[in-house]
Structures are given as C-alpha cells and as structure tokens.
Amino acid sequence: MTIEGAGTFFESNSIKLNAVSSVEWEIALRKAEKHLNYRLWNRTSFGAHTIENLGVPAKEYYLNFAYMSVIYGNWEWKDDFDLPQQLIRIIDSRISTVVESYKKAKDKNEGRLKDGKYLLTTTEVSQDIESTFYDLEGDEEISEEDLLKAEVQYEEIEQFILESDDEDLIMFWECVKEGYTRNDIAEFIGKTPKQLDKIKEKLLRQIRKEVIKDNGNQ
Amino acid sequence: METNNALKTLRNLYGLFMEINYHTEPADFVSELNDKDTFISVHLKNVMLHRTKAKAMLKKRKFEELKEQFIALKKVGLEKLQELFPPAERVEMVKLFNKFEELTEKDIEAINEDQDFLTFISSIKDKIEDEDGIK
Numbered sequence: 001m002t003i004e005g006a007g008t009f010f011e012s013n014s015i016k017l018n019a020v021s022s023v024e025w026e027i028a029l030r031k032a033e034k035h036l037n038y039r040l041w042n043r044t045s046f047g048a049h050t051i052e053n054l055g056v057p058a059k060e061y062y063l064n065f066a067y068m069s070v071i072y073g074n075w076e077w078k079d080d081f082d083l084p085q086q087l088i089r090i091i092d093s094r095i096s097t098v099v100e101s102y103k104k105a106k107d108k109n110e111g112r113l114k115d116g117k118y119l120l121t122t123t124e125v126s127q128d129i130e131s132t133f134y135d136l137e138g139d140e141e142i143s144e145e146d147l148l149k150a151e152v153q154y155e156e157i158e159q160f161i162l163e164s165d166d167e168d169l170i171m172f173w174e175c176v177k178e179g180y181t182r183n184d185i186a187e188f189i190g191k192t193p194k195q196l197d198k199i200k201e202k203l204l205r206q207i208r209k210e211v212i213k214d215n216g217n218q
Numbered sequence: 219m220e221t222n223n224a225l226k227t228l229r230n231l232y233g234l235f236m237e238i239n240y241h242t243e244p245a246d247f248v249s250e251l252n253d254k255d256t257f258i259s260v261h262l263k264n265v266m267l268h269r270t271k272a273k274a275m276l277k278k279r280k281f282e283e284l285k286e287q288f289i290a291l292k293k294v295g296l297e298k299l300q301e302l303f304p305p306a307e308r309v310e311m312v313k314l315f316n317k318f319e320e321l322t323e324k325d326i327e328a329i330n331e332d333q334d335f336l337t338f339i340s341s342i343k344d345k346i347e348d349e350d351g352i353k
Binding site: 017033035147196 | 223224225226227228230231232233234235236237238239240241242244247248250251255257258261262264265266268269272273275276279
C-alpha cells in the first residue's frame with residue numbers, strides 16, 4: 001500500500017496507537033498472521049489470492065494492508081475491538097473485496113485485474129464476524145491439486161484420531177465434522193472454551209507442519 | 219464425494235481455528251514471542267517505520283492547523299480578542315496576550331510544543347465560536 005495521504009481516521013487512530021507498545025504490535029501481528037494461515041488455507045495457488053493476482057504473496061499483502069490502514073487512518077480502529085481483532089476484521093473485509101473484484105473481473109472475461117491493484121474501499125465486515133469464519137464454502141474456486149492436498153490432509157488427521165485414545169480429541173474431531181462452533185463444541189463435550197483451546201492445540205500440533213507448508217511462503 | 223466431505227470438514231476445522239484465535243487473549247501470545255518468526259520481524263520493523271512517519275505527518279498537520287488558527291486570530295486583532303474575556307481573566311492572561319502580540323508567523327514552530335500557549339489559543343478560538351460569528 002502506498003502512502004498518498006492520511007485517511008479520515010488518521011488522528012483518532014494515531015491517538016490510540018500512541019498507547020501501543022512494540023510488544024503489543026508484535027502480538028497483534030502474530031495473531032493476524034495465524035488468522036491468515038487459517039483463512040488462506042488451500043486458497044493461494046489458484047484464484048483471487050495468488051501472487052499473479054495480488055502482485056505479492058497473499059499473506060504479505062493482507063497483513064500489510066491491515067496495519068497500514070490502521071496507521072494511516074483509512075480504517076477506523078473502533079473502540080469495540082483490540083488491535084489484533086481490528087487487524088483481523090480489516091483482513092477479512094479486504095479478502096471479501098478482493099474475491100468480489102476478482103469474480104467481477106472474471107465475469108467480464110478480463111481474466112484478472114491489472115497489477116493486482118484495487119480501490120481502497122472500506123467494505124464493512126458484519127458485526128458478527130465469527131459467523132463469517134465458517135462461511136467459506138463456494139466463495140472461491142479451488143484447484144484439483146488443492147483438492148487432492150485437502151484429501152491427503154484429512155486422511156492424515158483421520159488416521160491420527162483413529163490411533164488416538166484421547167476421548168476429548170475424538171469428540172472434538174466429530175464436532176468439527178458436524179460444523180459445530182467453538183461454544184457449541186465446548187458445551188457438547190463439557191469443557192470451557194479455554195479448555196477447548198488446549199484440545200485444539202493438540203490437534204494443531206499434528207497438522208501444523210501441513211499448514212506451514214501450504215501457506216508459510218504465501 | 220469423499221473429497222467434498224474432506225474439504226468441508228477441513229473448512230469447518232479452519233473456521234473453528236479462526237474463531238478460537240480471534241478470542242485468544244493477547245496475553246496468551248506472550249509465550250510465543252521467543253519463537254523467531256522472520257515474517258513477523260520484517261513486518262514489525264515496517265510497522266515501526268511507518269509509525270514514525272505517521273507521527274511526523276501528524277505533527278506537521280497540527281502545525282499547519284495551528285498556523286492557520288494563529289493567522290486568523292491575528293486578523294481579529296488583540297483588542298477584540300481581549301474583550302472576549304472578563305477583566306479578571308484578562309489580567310491573568312496578560313503574559314499570554316503579550317506573547318501573542320509579539321509573536322509572528324515565523325515563531326509558530328516554537329510554540330508548537332508550548333502546551334500553555336496552545337491551550338490559550340484554543341480558549342480564544344472557543345470564545346470566538348461562543349460569540350457566534352466573529353470568526
């Protein structure tokens with residue numbers, strides 16, 4: 001993103017940012033990076049989030065877009081959210097905008113937008129951002145290769161769960177298959193959301209290598 | 219069909235990871251700070267660089283605003299400005315009024331950091347706005 005001038009929220013965001021330390025920034029960036037690893041899973045080798053379309057690797061593009069928008073006030077940092085959450089909201093909104101632009105360009109048979117440049121729009125993400133985390137189906141195309149990768153990864157997790165005698169992990173995986181949300185799963189298996197995070201960590205350790213392999217350089 | 223199920227389940231899984239991550243407290247990330255992450259280091263440096271640039275931009279912008287206000291107030295004239303304050307307040311502000319009278323456009327940079335004087339300028343501006351329309 002280029003700095004062609006400050007946005008409407010430059011001053012109000014700057015006041016808030018004066019209270020943000022470099023450690024807090026680092027945490028915000030790490031949290032946003034994790035979000036991007038999950039959000040962009042299986043989506044960077046084909047379609048809207050490729051280097052060909054964006055000009056730079058997708059993770060680079062969206063993270064940079066988010067923090068520059070806050071620093072130069074093109075997006076309002078709302079009181080309702082902390083810095084990491086605000087970055088995530090900007091990222092998701094931008095992703096929607098890019099996908100939309102890509103689809104429109106494709107519909108018009110333009111192939112793709114030139115040089116990956118998009119207007120600085122501020123499409124709002126709905127207040128209930130959590131619901132959008134599960135709304136991934138059908139928003140983008142997926143290559144045969146990525147489909148195959150998904151199948152392999154799924155089989156690996158299945159195998160890992162089958163060989164596991166950890167009841168929590170087994171239940172967790174069953175709930176995932178059903179498409180349950182964080183609160184649903186916590187209630188279903190009688191754990192607090194915090195305890196659920198530990199179960200997730202166990203599973204994530206198993207698949208982390210795959211995630212990094214897929215998105216690490218994107 | 220199998221592939222579709224696999225894809226659907228993995229999408230559920232990553233959706234759930236996103237939700238959990240979104241609700242994770244920043245404090246819970248502190249333990250990760252020791253893990254070297256080159257991607258993050260590069261972007262953190264970029265953030266710090268742009269924060270410095272943004273601060274400089276903001277300072278310049280404030281200075282321009284102050285200059286504009288100052289020139290407008292000078293046009294109103296010292297006598298009229300003094301009349302905006304009750305006599306008792308006016309006495310307390312003699313020093314500030316004198317400073318205002320002596321200052322020229324060139325000196326504005328020096329007062330950009332003078333909080334008392336900035337407050338004084340701002341109070342004059344408020345008085346003018348209260349008087350409705352002198353400005």
